[in-house]
Amino acid sequence: MLSRLRTAPRSATRFLSTSAAAPSPLALAREPQQRPTSDSALSRARTRIANRDHVQVAPPLVDSFGRKHDYLRLSLTEKCNLRCTYCMPEQGVPLLPKDDLLTADEIERVARVFVDHGVRKIRLTGGEPTIRRDIVDIVERLGRLSLSSLGMTSNGIALKRKLPALVSAGLSSLNLSLDTLDPFKYELVTRRRGFDAVMDSLDIAQGLKPKGLKTKVNVVVIRGLNDHEVPDFVELTRERDITVRFIEYMPFEDNRWSTAKLVPSSELLSLISARHPASGLDKLQDAASDTTRAYRVPGYAGSFGFISSMTDHFCGGCSRLRIGADGRVKVCLFGPPVLSLRPLLRSSPASPTSDAALMHAVGGAVYGKKFAHDGLGGPEGIKREGKMGPMVGIAASLPISPLRPTRRPRTRTPLHLLGPSTSSPLSFPTTRLFSSTSSPRTSSSSSSDDNDSSPRLTHIDPSTGKAAMVSVAGKASTLRSATAVGRVYVPPAAFALIDFGDEHEHELEQVERDGSRRRSRRGGMNKKGDVVSVAQLAGLMGAKHTSLLIPLCHPVPLSHVAVELRPLRATSEVEVRCTATCEGATGVEMEALTGVSVAALTVWDMCKAAGGKEMEIRGLRVVSKSGGKSGDWVRPDFDEQRDDVE
Template sequence: MALSSRIANRLKLALCRRYGTVQAKAQARIASIDVTSGLAPSLIDSYSRRHDYLRISLTERCNLRCFYCMPQEGIELSPTGKLLTDEEILRLAELFVKSGVTKIRLTGGEPTVRKGISDIIAQLNTLRVHGLKSIAMTSNGIALHRKLSTLVDNGLTHLNLSLDTLDPYKFVIMTRRRGHEAVLKTLDAALGNSGLRQVKLNVVVIKGLNDAEVFDFIALTKDRPVGVRFIEFMPFTGNKWDQEKMLPSSELLARISQRHPDILRITDEANDTARSWRLPGHEGTFGFISSMSDHFCSSCNRLRITADGNIKVCLFDAKEISLRDRMRAGASNAELLRIVGSAVLGKQEKHSSMQDIDVTTNRPMILIGDCRLARGVHGHRRASAPLHVLSARPHGLQQVRYASSSAPTSTPSSLTHLDEHGRPSMVDVGDKNPTRRSATASGRIYIPAAAYALVSADYPTSSGALSDEISAAQSKARRKGDALTVAQLAAIMASKKTSDLIPLCHPLPITKVDAALTPEEHVAATSDAHQYSILCEATVKCDGKTGVEMEALTAVSVGLLTVWDMLKAVAGKEMEITDIKVTRKSGGRSGDFVRKT
């Protein structure tokens, strides 16, 4: 039996189970027509949705770190050998195009960081003879302006740029990187390139962070033929999604309609995810992708291939099947197509509700596509995100300073150090009454045995049995003075300089600072690196209008850094500073706090 016949029979059987015999015959007839029109039955699901759009993630890497795209703790990047090679990408692309796919979109991570992307696009362009009509790409635009012309010459036809803010300062907050000007430069280059058929801006809207900029983005469409798409904040594993931060598209449209009652609804492209509108006299358009509040599952025509070679039939479905493993095991194209058909037939009618998606274990968005990632510190293959940007309430051990104190049972709905435009702003505490306030913070620095011997009470007065090298290092360290006394003074001085170091902290009339540094030996330590440490504790008091937690934290931080400087001749780079936190505070309307140990 021919491959297409076997797949058609499987499709018919699935339709019979779902619709009954009469409807199944009709659906099977539609499927047979689709076969003659160029779409393989493998790309038609049991709800008759035709999947002629393929998104291919070229990489998991990115040169930005957008907080909504990745977990706070970072992710492990796949080893290079686990990612699809250029040849495997092109093989799958050709298989899908010959089966009826007419549009391919390249995503990431950030697709432009993939080496050889120009050649990949050029090779994809050769598939036009098999029915491919467009080659699109989603990019953050950071480095794209330098290579855009080449990519377009090689066959790129559509471009979506991710830009969530027009404020360069807020751009740094949301992406943890600079580059706002570079993205705007890419936008201008794209709009000026006649080879691109369409340019769109993707804007993830987060309530209290960038929703006030919606009208600024719409203003871009006046003289620019760009399509701005406002995307609802979506939950993915690890991105700390909060429904309170998700602004429904209907609410956003109501805001816009109130200011611009003359907006015009325009006809959307077939299977488009956005509902689009236009202001009279504007060159461009704007639209809404309402994946959470008003899904478009019934017209979904998309399939995804992840950078490590898995087929994913729904963005919000955790189920995946590896095509990479099958290819490397020697599977033929016919076998791969059977696997694709099986995955497509298993596609659900619609994705779960936003509450169910929020608790579903799925890939972080960065590992699916259209997102951004970067290498973490110390060379680890990971990336982290600024959790404080995502939620105004404290998480875990984090302490958030709210100068305008609130009742202990309430939390602010937005960041207190950003104004209504999202720009940095010092909180006005002029109307508050001064109260007696106190805060204690602590932190620890782990040190090697030689350094501990130097600062503890029983360190040797002469070199004794120590090696000449250690003896010389200890002598050099002692010449700087008593390490702990110097660190104690540094901690006290730093607390009084907090407002000079932290931009939006208020100068406070400090009345008392106590700082103590205590050598510790951890007998039960499981690691030699954590056997010895110095504990730094600082308590700061004042009669003021805002708390002194930041002053206590600054004292501890600088005290520990001073220990590092004093002992580096002995300890080298083996030391580790950790566990800096507020342990207690009192005063103010927010009440008292004692950390549970």
């Protein structure tokens, strides 16, 4: 059991030596957890520590269990450009003042001191390290140190333009975070867009392999969310020389962790093995301190592995230390910081802290490291008593919504290019990831008024894990409304053929601009008829038949549906808007989304002969809702006037 501690190896007593000078309070290690006292020498040494005898740890990066720490993870920033549901509270946490973060000079000094005392691997983390403007400079500085590996963990959003310069500066290893291969689900998990940017970063990383860059893809596996995608991630290694690592879901502050969502690595291995019964799997050799148990499908270029922090921990060979962006040292991921280096780094110029004193303080902290999971006794103990905090810090003043992406150029993977495992434009909003009274609802058959804040897929029966319709029995009927929008990009040549009913007015404006009368194409219709009218009717029919198209949606007695199409000539787009209204026990967001989707697909169908393969459906989203127990909501980033002129 994790709560039971093995007896320290007898060799650990070799690391205890006396010192003539009394140590400072920072140098004194906290009392290690209790273990059997059969080793009398170690027992006497621990007594001396408790009595503040003149004892120090030498070498400084070895703990009381004899584990040598040669791997340092340096956080460069608290900030992140994603809002992943599993690593932070939805409301965020306050950011530290900028002056509290370590400067590039301080980061370089800390790294140099650790390297001088045996660290051979450094990984730069965050938040998102590429957010720092001086990231290339920091990598270049650390690249001059005597390291076997200089790595970085990134979400890939802002990486692709910087990656070649980072590799030239000395970056040798990249861990790319990617939890789903579905672009729509990616937006739900991260609360931001960016799937295409991550895949571009992965492709660029592969192109830099001849320059020595090793690439890994980190996948946090959560039951009911992405566990079924594990075989698809393994397929990434067929042609790519990368390592995909499946990480067990870990409890961080307010990420609503539960054992029900934890998928043991052994279960994932069985799933992958079942997909490759003929060839089997090759077990690769793991280093003694490696966190990953690695495998390869015979004939595949890359490999995959499991980081089983929860169910099959690797604490006995732990070699990692962590320093936060503000200089606080964590000797275990699952415990709180035990030492702050910032006061030592910024001591008075009259009496500066020497490198030896800096490492002496670190040595005391390392020596007090517990054997496993900071002594908390496993997943439930970590959840109950752990002080891990969130993985990253986000300013509490920033409003965060699962449906609020950052603005970006309006490009997206065309629907016809999405693979068979990706969601269709009609199905991606049918389930919201988390029940939260502060978040917009996106499913007419979801329990919109549910006060349960625990995370779940709303159309999954928690007792069986199977798809199920949400019960609305007993809910009061109220007046509800929802509006959704979407756009269809139509190439200019085809766009000119659509009659929006304002051709004469548009022509007069053109005459006033250039002073010459141009001959109008009366009606502007294509061969299949009136695009706008047909699409409006299709949207109306689609909204009314939502429950027939989306399997788990309730049939809703709609009292009104309005579908509007309007031209956005500056961008050669047709905007589609659908408002659905009903008096019932569940919302009509899905009806509005379906109306937009069917109308947009109708525009596509009627213009495809002239529009060719360049057409795209973009920006399908709910922009407002009203009614129900959760109250009214308007999408924060939706500005009607701005959308009119884009």
